[in-house]
Amino acid sequence: NAGVTQTPKFRVLKTGQSMTLLCAQDMNHEYMYWYRQDPGMGLRLIHYSVGEGTTAKGEVPDGYNVSRLKKQNFLLGLESAAPSQTSVYFCASSKIRQETQYFGPGTRLLVL
Amino acid sequence: SQQGEEDPQALSIQEGENATMNCSYKTSINNLQWYRQNSGRGLVHLILIRSNEREKHSGRLRVTLDTSKKSSSLLITASRAADTASYFCATAGEKLTFGTGTRLTIIP
Numbered sequence: 573n574a575g576v577t578q579t580p581k582f583r584v585l586k587t588g589q590s591m592t593l594l595c596a597q598d599m600n601h602e603y604m605y606w607y608r609q610d611p612g613m614g615l616r617l618i619h620y621s622v623g624e625g626t627t628a629k630g631e632v633p634d635g636y637n638v639s640r641l642k643k644q645n646f647l648l649g650l651e652s653a654a655p656s657q658t659s660v661y662f663c664a665s666s667k668i669r670q671e672t673q674y675f676g677p678g679t680r681l682l683v684l
Numbered sequence: 685s686q687q688g689e690e691d692p693q694a695l696s697i698q699e700g701e702n703a704t705m706n707c708s709y710k711t712s713i714n715n716l717q718w719y720r721q722n723s724g725r726g727l728v729h730l731i732l733i734r735s736n737e738r739e740k741h742s743g744r745l746r747v748t749l750d751t752s753k754k755s756s757s758l759l760i761t762a763s764r765a766a767d768t769a770s771y772f773c774a775t776a777g778e779k780l781t782f783g784t785g786t787r788l789t790i791i792p
Contacts, residue, residue, distance in 0.1 A: 576726075607782075612784060613784065614772065614782045614783055614784040614785060615727075615772070615782040617779070617780075630779075662726055662727070664726075664727075670714060670715070670776035670779070670780045671715065671717075671732060671776070672717065672729045672732060673717075673727075673729065673774075673780070674729070675726035675727045675728070676726050677725060677726045678724075678725070678726050
């Protein structure tokens, strides 16, 4: 089992460009999450999904969109990147909401 | 807003010593979880303790929960260089909220 995988590992964008981060899990988990991690801020929830075809806003959703067309995949999109979105992005999944979460290795994004 | 807050922010100890980290929170919770993050990697779940439990063990890890004081502690016994990492508590109330972490350095 690969667990949770994320692509790409690292990306540099110019302000205004768009991109999609892909998260995949092979554990058949219903719940999936996107977080961003910034120095001194801990992990902050961007969006989450409670099942295929569903998404919901987290703590910091502005500037991001998500889609969960397949149970195993959770996509995070940036339509028009801003320097404030420079961060490390983590995807996670869980079998039961608010219990053990399994994290991917992260995507480091730099917006110039 | 942050729910769990870890203390201290950073901790350096000699290999073989015990390390204790604390987590305080503000509202009622269903469970509290501890995670480890090695530099440049994703978080790894260590242990989950439910609100009706007071203590839990896993290998060299011991977690306590005091719901009356709204606090938890993580004890790592007989520390090793490989324990060097950041440790986060996450509190599960209406949502799962992560603290800002304790950076633990084990000096060989």
